[in-house]
Amino acid sequence: MSTRNVSGVIETNEKLIRRDETRLPKLKKWLNKYKISYIFISPFFILYAIFGLYPVFYSVYLSLFQARGRKDWTFVGLDNYRRLLFEDPVFPVTLLNMGKYLLFIVIPMTFFGLVLAVLLNSKQAQRLGGFYRTMLILPYVLAPTVISVIFVQIYDYSFGWVNLLLGAVGLNHIDWLGTEQWSLIGISLVLLWQFVGYNALIALAALTGISPEIYDAARVDGCNVFQEFGLITLPLMRPILLFMAVMTTIGVFNMFAQPWLLTHGGPGYSSNTLIILLYRTAFEIMQFGYAAAIGVTIFILTAIFSFLQITFNRGFSSE
Amino acid sequence: MTQLSRLNKFLSWVAVNIILMLLMAAFMIPFFYMTVGGFKLQNEIASSHVTIFPREPTLENYRVIFSEWPILRITGNSFLIALTVTASNLFFCSLAGLAYAKFRFPGRDKLFSLALLTMMIPMQAILVPLFIIMSGLNWVNTYQSIILPGAIGAFGIFFMRQYIDSSVPTELLDAARIDGCNEFGMYWLIVMPVIKPAMVTLGLILFMNAWNDYLWPMIMLNENAMYTLSLTVGAAGLRNYLLNWGEKLAAATLAAWPPVIIFFIFRKQFIESIMAGALKGG
Numbered sequence: 001m002s003t004r005n006v007s008g009v010i011e012t013n014e015k016l017i018r019r020d021e022t023r024l025p026k027l028k029k030w031l032n033k034y035k036i037s038y039i040f041i042s043p044f045f046i047l048y049a050i051f052g053l054y055p056v057f058y059s060v061y062l063s064l065f066q067a068r069g070r071k072d073w074t075f076v077g078l079d080n081y082r083r084l085l086f087e088d089p090v091f092p093v094t095l096l097n098m099g100k101y102l103l104f105i106v107i108p109m110t111f112f113g114l115v116l117a118v119l120l121n122s123k124q125a126q127r128l129g130g131f132y133r134t135m136l137i138l139p140y141v142l143a144p145t146v147i148s149v150i151f152v153q154i155y156d157y158s159f160g161w162v163n164l165l166l167g168a169v170g171l172n173h174i175d176w177l178g179t180e181q182w183s184l185i186g187i188s189l190v191l192l193w194q195f196v197g198y199n200a201l202i203a204l205a206a207l208t209g210i211s212p213e214i215y216d217a218a219r220v221d222g223c224n225v226f227q228e229f230g231l232i233t234l235p236l237m238r239p240i241l242l243f244m245a246v247m248t249t250i251g252v253f254n255m256f257a258q259p260w261l262l263t264h265g266g267p268g269y270s271s272n273t274l275i276i277l278l279y280r281t282a283f284e285i286m287q288f289g290y291a292a293a294i295g296v297t298i299f300i301l302t303a304i305f306s307f308l309q310i311t312f313n314r315g316f317s318s319e
Numbered sequence: 320m321t322q323l324s325r326l327n328k329f330l331s332w333v334a335v336n337i338i339l340m341l342l343m344a345a346f347m348i349p350f351f352y353m354t355v356g357g358f359k360l361q362n363e364i365a366s367s368h369v370t371i372f373p374r375e376p377t378l379e380n381y382r383v384i385f386s387e388w389p390i391l392r393i394t395g396n397s398f399l400i401a402l403t404v405t406a407s408n409l410f411f412c413s414l415a416g417l418a419y420a421k422f423r424f425p426g427r428d429k430l431f432s433l434a435l436l437t438m439m440i441p442m443q444a445i446l447v448p449l450f451i452i453m454s455g456l457n458w459v460n461t462y463q464s465i466i467l468p469g470a471i472g473a474f475g476i477f478f479m480r481q482y483i484d485s486s487v488p489t490e491l492l493d494a495a496r497i498d499g500c501n502e503f504g505m506y507w508l509i510v511m512p513v514i515k516p517a518m519v520t521l522g523l524i525l526f527m528n529a530w531n532d533y534l535w536p537m538i539m540l541n542e543n544a545m546y547t548l549s550l551t552v553g554a555a556g557l558r559n560y561l562l563n564w565g566e567k568l569a570a571a572t573l574a575a576w577p578p579v580i581i582f583f584i585f586r587k588q589f590i591e592s593i594m595a596g597a598l599k600g601g
Contacts, residue, residue: 003568024526034424034425036418036422036501036502036503037418037422037423037424037427037502038424040415040417040418040420040422040502041414041416041418041430041434042469043411043414043415044411044415044434044471044473045430046413047467047468047470047471048434048437048471048473051449051452051467051468052437052440052442052445052468053437054389054448054452055445055448055449055452056440056445056448057443058448058451058452059444059445059448061446062447062448062451070451070454103555116342117457119335119338119339120339122335124332124334124335124336125335127335128336128339131343132339132343133590134583134586134590135343135346135347135455136346137582137586137589137590138346138347138350138579138582139346139350141464141527141578141579141582142350142531142575142578142579143530143531143533143548143549143552143574143575143578144531144533144549145531145533145549145550145552145553145571146353146531146549146571146574146575147349147550147575148553149552149567149568149570149571150350150352150353150568150571151349151358152347152567153352153364153564153567153568154349154352156365156366158367159364159365159366159367161348161352161369164367164369193345193346193349196595197346200595201590201594202593204594205593205594205595208594218587241410250441254441254443256443256533256534257533258535260534261533261553275443275444277532278443278444278446278447279446279534282446282447282450283538288447288451291445291446291447292448294445295444295445295447295448297447298388298441298443298444299440299444302439302440302441302444303439
């Protein structure tokens with residue numbers, strides 16, 4: 001702009017250049033400028049389009065057919081959904097199970113994760129802190145198959161160490177995996193065992209971030225340990241506890257390996273999960289269309305759930 | 320009075336550490352049970368007369384596992400799949416993370432949100448169409464059927480973006496740009512050395528997830544020579560509907576130790592980055 005005042009020659013030069021630029025295709029120029037950024041981020045989208053998005057649409061399409069395996073497709077409209085929601089006796093049982101799993105896993109996981117973190121954060125635990133932290137994470141590293149092999153044995157009714165321990169303190173043996181009454185609880189305990197240490201570390205990270213001065217002030221005001229916990233620790237930890245609960249909830253929704261390997265969802269359907277239901281429908285009785293409808297139902301449930309969580313979160317942070 | 324408070328202090332120290340030690344025992348005993356149980360015969364494990372260490376240590380379980388399964392090949396499969404998935408994720412996720420964290424381009428934030436949104440759809444829910452696609456490509460019993468769907472994950476991109484955003488100084492990148500460094504050069508020469516700790520943490524998580532994965536490999540791989548260790552543990556030790564406990568434990572031990580050893584090597588970095596809040600994406 002300032003060149004206009006200095007001389008007309010430069011202005012015409014600029015015009016020439018400008019005209020030259022417009023001759024270049026705009027898109028090409030635009031692409032040249034941002035090319036690298038798009039190259040850096042595109043591999044994910046390309047791969048996801050093929051192995052994520054396309055299967056999602058495929059699921060919706062497939063769910064409208066009665067399909068035995070990959071062949072013999074008959075269009076049935078929404079019949080699969082009608083069957084799933086109103087006729088299938090297993091689906092409501094499984095949904096109820098998911099609710100129980102959430103109750104038996106998410107709440108204890110968050111609670112004991114926090115308790116463990118508070119213990120680890122105490123002065124008394126500092127000397128052995130490194131050892132404790134390492135051991136806490138050990139179960140998290142093990143494969144679900146490995147963990148299931150171990151727990152099938154230590155849950156054994158006659159010879160499992162858990163029952164031998166119960167017997168030693170004078171309690172009755174429990175058939176953890178073989179009865180409808182206990183199977184879901186038995187599996188929940190395994191998951192709790194596997195992931196509570198990891199959750200404790202996440203909680204511990206947040207705990208160490210709380211400044212000790214707040215506690216000092218509370219002590220001066222005459223708070224005891226429990227008041228400190230209820231009035232300071234808990235309110236300050238709420239965001240991180242929510243995060244732990246959300247992550248655990250997502251894990252529970254996608255649970256397959258542990259319940260499958262420990263009980264196959266049984267006895268009966270007492271420890272069945274949604275993914276086990278989907279897997280058996282697809283790969284044991286080969287009803288691909290019906291299994292796709294279960295898959296789509298899982299998306300919808302997840303979407304509703306995430307939406308609730310986001311709204312809850314928002315209300316929570318604006319508090 | 321001071322003596323009393325010193326006693327109190329000592330007692331509370333003992334109490335806290337006893338509770339924690341008991342909990343640690345609960346975390347370790349199943350792992351210990353597996354490792355020693357692999358050296359016990361069936362009649363010693365399944366007996367109410369508990370032995371801690373094997374009364375008659377035996378390698379029989381391992382002999383059976385090695386004779387019935389091509390364990391070297393299977394271990395190779397596990398490493399191949401887990402290492403490829405890890406390397407591919409680390410490379411592509413850090414590139415994308417750099418672009419999202421430090422470059423300006425139209426639609427950046429929208430595209431990033433879109434990538435995050437994909438995490439909401441669990442892979443387990445699209446098993447059937449994914450299986451049909453893989454079968455259509457004739458990819459049943461191939462490595463790529465396991466590697467490709469998980470080769471670049473949104474979680475890794477998120478993780479890397481957070482880390483690069485907070486730990487790579489923008490001035491450093493600007494200086495490099497002025498010196499005539501192109502974007503890939505910036506990535507390789509400036510960003511890579513700085514994000515090594517994040518690479519280790521994300522790498523560990525990815526490696527363990529890929530190594531431990533069960534459902535998808537179980538659907539795609541059905542030849543013994545293509546099995547992973549994780550799958551082998553699920554299938555081993557079963558003959559004529561009879562379960563051999565010792566063989567199961569031996570197979571489990573073979574599958575468990577590699578990730579445990581890798582974890583122990585990098586445990587400091589791993590625990591530190593969890594403690595730094597890296598995994599909550601804060």
